[in-house]
Amino acid sequence: MTERIVRPTSRLLVLDEHDRLLLMMTKAPDTSGAARWITPGGGVDPGEDHTQAAVRELLEETGQVVADVGPVVRVDDFVVPWDDADHTHGHAEFFVVRLPHFEVVDDGWTDDERVDILESRWWSLAELEATDDPVEPADLAALLREVLTGD
Secondary structure (H helix, E strand, O other): OOOOOEEEEEEEEEEOOOOOEEEEEEEOOOOOOOEEEEOOEEEOOOOOOHHHHHHHHHHHHHOOOOOOOOOEEEEEEEEOOOOOOOOOEEEEEEEEEEOOOOOOOOOOOOHHHHHHEEEEEEEOHHHHHHOOOOEEOOOHHHHHHHHHHOO
C-alpha cells in the first residue's frame, strides 16, 4: 500500500477591476507532460499557515505585494492524479484577491516554475465557461461565478 502524503496548498483567485481571473498554464507533475490552467499559488512551507503562504505565493508567482488575502472561500481535499507528483493527496485553501490589472513578473519564480509555467493570462467568466482547455479545479468557472455573484 502506498503511503498517503498530503500537500497543503494555498490558491489565489486573483481578480482585476474587470472581474477577470488570472490563470497560469502549467505542466502537471506527470510523465504525460499534460498542461492545464491553474490559479496562482503553491505549497504551504513549514511554519506558515495558509494565509501566510497565499501572501508569499502571490508575491513569488506574480510580483504583487498584499498585506492580506481575506478569508478562505473554498477548501478542496483531493486525490492527486499525476503519476510523477511527490504527494498522493492535496489540501487546497482558496482566497480571493482583487488588484488593478497587472502583468505577471517572474522575478520570484523558482527554477521549477521557470520550466513548468508556460504562460499566464486573464480570463473573463464567459471565456472560462467556454474553454475546452483543462482547468483545475475542474469546476473553476462555477467557483468564479459564485465569487462574482456572492452566491
